[in-house]
Amino acid sequence: MxxxxxxxxxxxxxxxxxxxxYIDPWKPVDDAVITHAHSDHxxxxxxxxxxxxxxxxxxxxxxxxEINLQTVEYGxxxxxxxxxxxxxxxxxxxxSAQIRVEYKGEVWVVSGDYKLEDDGVCTPFExxxxxxxxxxxxxxxxxxxxxxxxxxxxxxxxxxxxNIEEDRASVIVGYxxxxxxxxxxxxxxxxGKVYTHGVxxxxxxxxxxxxxxxxxxxxxxxxxxxxxxRKGIILAPPSSVGSPWMRRFYPYDFGYxxxxxxxxxxxxxxxxxxGFVLSDHADWDGLLQAIDATGCxxxxxxxxxxxxxxxxxxxxxYDAHEAHTLYGGDExxxxxxxTVELVNEEGEVIQxxxxxxxx
Amino acid sequence: xxxxAKLFADLDETNKTNEKVxxxxxxxxxxxxxxxxxxxxxxxxxxxxxxxxxxxxRTWAMEMAGIPPWLFEESxxxxxxxxxxxxxxxxxxxxxxxxSLTEWIGExxxxxxxxxxxxxxxxxxxxxxxxxxxxxxxxxxxxxxxxVGVSQNLIIKALADISGLDAATLxxxxxxxxxPNTFSFSQLMQEQDASDDISRPxxxxxxxxxxxxxxxxxxxxxxxxxxxxxxxxxxxxxxxGIRAQAIYRDGKIFIWTRGEELSTDKFPxxxxxxxxxxxxxxxxxxxxxxxxxxxxxxxxLQTRIGRKNLSKKILExxxxxxxxxxxxxxxxxxxxxxxxxxxxxxxxxLQSKTSFPEIFRLSPVVDFSSWEDLYDLRLLxxxxxxxxxxLKRLESTYQTGRKRGDWWKWKVDxxxxxxxxMYAQKGHGxxxxxYTDYTFAVWDGDKLVAFAxxxxxxxxxxxxxxxxxxxxxxxxxxxPVRTVKPQLVFEIGFEGINKSNRHKSGxxxxxxxxxxxxxxxxxxxxxxxxxxxxxxx
Numbered sequence: 001m002x003x004x005x006x007x008x009x010x011x012x013x014x015x016x017x018x019x020x021x022y023i024d025p026w027k028p029v030d031d032a033v034i035t036h037a038h039s040d041h042x043x044x045x046x047x048x049x050x051x052x053x054x055x056x057x058x059x060x061x062x063x064x065x066e067i068n069l070q071t072v073e074y075g076x077x078x079x080x081x082x083x084x085x086x087x088x089x090x091x092x093x094x095x096s097a098q099i100r101v102e103y104k105g106e107v108w109v110v111s112g113d114y115k116l117e118d119d120g121v122c123t124p125f126e127x128x129x130x131x132x133x134x135x136x137x138x139x140x141x142x143x144x145x146x147x148x149x150x151x152x153x154x155x156x157x158x159x160x161x162x163n164i165e166e167d168r169a170s171v172i173v174g175y176x177x178x179x180x181x182x183x184x185x186x187x188x189x190x191x192g193k194v195y196t197h198g199v200x201x202x203x204x205x206x207x208x209x210x211x212x213x214x215x216x217x218x219x220x221x222x223x224x225x226x227x228x229x230r231k232g233i234i235l236a237p238p239s240s241v242g243s244p245w246m247r248r249f250y251p252y253d254f255g256y257x258x259x260x261x262x263x264x265x266x267x268x269x270x271x272x273x274x275g276f277v278l279s280d281h282a283d284w285d286g287l288l289q290a291i292d293a294t295g296c297x298x299x300x301x302x303x304x305x306x307x308x309x310x311x312x313x314x315x316x317x318y319d320a321h322e323a324h325t326l327y328g329g330d331e332x333x334x335x336x337x338x339t340v341e342l343v344n345e346e347g348e349v350i351q352x353x354x355x356x357x358x359x
Numbered sequence: 360x361x362x363x364a365k366l367f368a369d370l371d372e373t374n375k376t377n378e379k380v381x382x383x384x385x386x387x388x389x390x391x392x393x394x395x396x397x398x399x400x401x402x403x404x405x406x407x408x409x410x411x412x413x414x415x416x417r418t419w420a421m422e423m424a425g426i427p428p429w430l431f432e433e434s435x436x437x438x439x440x441x442x443x444x445x446x447x448x449x450x451x452x453x454x455x456x457x458x459s460l461t462e463w464i465g466e467x468x469x470x471x472x473x474x475x476x477x478x479x480x481x482x483x484x485x486x487x488x489x490x491x492x493x494x495x496x497x498x499x500x501x502x503x504x505x506x507v508g509v510s511q512n513l514i515i516k517a518l519a520d521i522s523g524l525d526a527a528t529l530x531x532x533x534x535x536x537x538x539p540n541t542f543s544f545s546q547l548m549q550e551q552d553a554s555d556d557i558s559r560p561x562x563x564x565x566x567x568x569x570x571x572x573x574x575x576x577x578x579x580x581x582x583x584x585x586x587x588x589x590x591x592x593x594x595x596x597x598x599x600g601i602r603a604q605a606i607y608r609d610g611k612i613f614i615w616t617r618g619e620e621l622s623t624d625k626f627p628x629x630x631x632x633x634x635x636x637x638x639x640x641x642x643x644x645x646x647x648x649x650x651x652x653x654x655x656x657x658x659x660l661q662t663r664i665g666r667k668n669l670s671k672k673i674l675e676x677x678x679x680x681x682x683x684x685x686x687x688x689x690x691x692x693x694x695x696x697x698x699x700x701x702x703x704x705x706x707x708x709l710q711s712k713t714s715f716p717e718i719f720r721l722s723p724v725v726d727f728s729s730w731e732d733l734y735d736l737r738l739l740x741x742x743x744x745x746x747x748x749x750l751k752r753l754e755s756t757y758q759t760g761r762k763r764g765d766w767w768k769w770k771v772d773x774x775x776x777x778x779x780x781m782y783a784q785k786g787h788g789x790x791x792x793x794y795t796d797y798t799f800a801v802w803d804g805d806k807l808v809a810f811a812x813x814x815x816x817x818x819x820x821x822x823x824x825x826x827x828x829x830x831x832x833x834x835x836x837x838x839p840v841r842t843v844k845p846q847l848v849f850e851i852g853f854e855g856i857n858k859s860n861r862h863k864s865g866x867x868x869x870x871x872x873x874x875x876x877x878x879x880x881x882x883x884x885x886x887x888x889x890x891x892x893x894x895x896x
Contacts, residue, residue, distance in 0.1 A: 143434045143438055274372055311429075
């Protein structure tokens with residue numbers, strides 16, 4: 001097809017000129033279509049947002065209740081200037097979607113972030129046929145091969161049990177939107193109560209407003225009884241690691257849940273007592289399988305190991321390209337790609353400009 | 360192997376010292392004595408001889424993983440450890456193995472008599488039978504790169520708790536030349552020392568720095584406050600050679616360097632004086648290149664140490680001497696418990712009888728009556744070919760390992776320049792997949808010329824920030840090396856500088872490291888090559 005491609009990368013984000021809208025723009029635009037509510041994909045300041053309806057409350061919590069937001073179901077079709085848009089499950093977090101764009105018989109899919117395993121919390125990934133696929137590749141190196149997630153959840157429960165027996169608090173760390181719910185829903189609730197850091201509880205409240213059923217949790221406040229809290233398990237975001245907020249639960253064991261825990265170096269760097277390899281992104285085989293299932297000819301790789309992964313795809317016969325986006329940046333880690341939520345000792349978020357330095 | 364792999368994983372899974380000791384004790388009380396002694400050997404750096412060339416290991420791993428060589432290399436860059444990279448890339452195991460660590464090490468040693476096809480078969484079968492964690496630890500042992508994040512002190516503590524022997528005794532017993540195939544765990548643990556190893560050195564007594572960094576200079580008053588009356592202290596110049604322990608027992612000589620490396624053959628010039636010492640003498644001192652009564656710069660020694668064969672030319676260009684500063688064994692008696700002042704007397708007596716006074720030298724005791732004197736003298740360290748002072752309490756015994764209190768090093772402040780970050784490369788281990796290895800440049804006219812590599816000196820937070828910068832400001836990629844936009848300025852410290860024909864800048868630095876990130880400076884304010892060359896003197 002001659003002329004402009006249906007989707008292109010410009011300074012603001014992924015742009016559809018025919019439909020005059022952006023997908024996951026990193027600068028404020030008129031019309032933003034959002035794959036999911038993580039902050040490197042859903043940014044503040046656009047005039048109109050279109051997202052999956054399970055992202056509604058979290059987007060409002062994160063971007064402001066006043067945003068102009070339209071939500072849709074998976075599979076529902078929306079037209080913008082004659083371009084057909086639909087949302088399809090990405091399996092990344094609750095409300096995450098791949099976005100299918102069709103115009104004059106040409107189909108593109110923007111993956112957002114995705115994983116193939118059913119995590120038991122969000123709607124599982126469904127492959128969507130397309131001509132061109134814009135894919136993430138956060139873990140696009142063959143050293144990343146996830147274990148079955150249920151094995152990891154069983155490890156987490158065993159670890160919690162052991163900490164109880166040895167009279168240590170359990171602090172489990174994961175990103176507040178996505179990982180925290182996944183951890184929570186697989187905890188063995190017969191072992192004890194689940195306590196949450198304020199940032200995570202705020203997210204849970206937003207999800208509950210959206211009708212999501214989550215296991216019961218208790219917010220940690222300055223009034224919380226420390227001895228009681230120490231008998232349960234504490235769900236905390238990465239930003240709380242090493243903070244006075246966390247230290248007050250001492251003695252504790254701290255477990256970190258992330259795909260990066262697959263590498264010893266990364267685990268040692270975070271000085272976690274336990275690294276649980278639990279990721280909401282596709283591993284190497286998952287990425288290859290997902291790309292194959294689209295039946296696409298052309299692949300654009302956004303964030304992750306884009307250089308190596310696109311080279312490999314080209315060698316196995318795809319028309320593969322590196323795309324430069326601001327999602328997490330080149331080889332950046334999850335903590336980079338999320339806004340750093342800085343919390344004070346009570347676990348409340350410190351707004352930027354309140355004297356806290358941001359990395 | 361399973362128990363050993365689990366031990367390694369358990370040690371990895373905690374950052375708490377007590378927990379590590381508990382895990383070690385649990386392991387040592389549950390495995391066979393053979394496995395215990397092999398574990399101890401591995402944990403103290405006694406690796407089995409490498410029987411398979413690393414290139415073969417890589418090639419066979421790539422074949423088994425079914426990935427092209429370039430992708431294997433990229434993976435290695437991300438992981439930062441060859442053994443781990445292979446463990447992660449290989450397909451899941453198809454069977455299980457139940458061999459002990461001792462059995463696996465036995466098989467590794469038996470590879471010496473096997474041809475290439477046999478080795479390949481053995482290795483791929485081994486990999487196919489191991490879990491990821493087992494493979495990782497196995498690869499580390501196999502490739503001779505086994506290291507463990509547990510200090511020798513913790514292992515000693517665990518063994519001391521189990522055996523009831525004291526830590527200093529055990530530390531001494533595991534020094535030296537033992538081989539886990541012949542030295543047994545029960546020998547190690549006997550009440551009375553059962554070793555007849557005449558080569559066995561004593562653990563070195565190491566000093567901490569009294570002044571942690573050049574930012575925190577100690578004044579004479581602060582020295583007085585920390586160390587008290589100068590009359591209780593002996594000061595010696597801190598020599599820039601190689602710390603060495605020289606042994607003469609039963610007519611045989613042994614020279615150990617600090618890394619517990621037996622280096623007798625590396626220092627033929629020292630053999631003469633050692634052979635005429637009384638039987639049963641052990642000296643602690645500095646092996647250093649010396650000519651016309653003056654120590655030579657460290658790079659002369661470094662060049663010599665790097666050579667496999669000591670040619671006539673090398674021996675002429677870099678003659679060795681031994682600057683002795685302590686006597687640990689006298690007339691066959693361990694005298695480490697005596698005060699320094701008495702040990703020094705014995706040392707001086709031995710030295711006075713030598714017929715090689717140009718080679719067997721005494722580290723002179725520096726005369727000073729106040730900390731002010733010493734403070735001023737320290738500023739002349741470089742003129743005296745020294746790195747600063749060693750301060751030793753006259754009453755001090757010769758202790759084991761690095762201890763605070765009685766011995767201190769008081770180093771001269773490093774030389775420094777402000778330099779621009781030019782290239783970056785990913786680190787290894789804890790720094791894997793992070794840009795932490797940097798090359799710095801100074802101005803040569805309007806061009807930047809690279810002059811030093813430095814890996815250390817930044818905090819974890821700063822490393823993350825520089826990594827973030829590098830990933831977003833790459834101008835070019837050459838394999839694993841990235842050229843970055845010249846923008847960041849760092850103060851680079853170093854201990855000395857020498858002319859070099861091998862480096863484009865024409866200079867080679869000793870111990871370059873990052874002193875601080877100069878976020879206040881623009882690249883235009885970085886130093887020039889002339890500034891560096893002025894330090895050459």
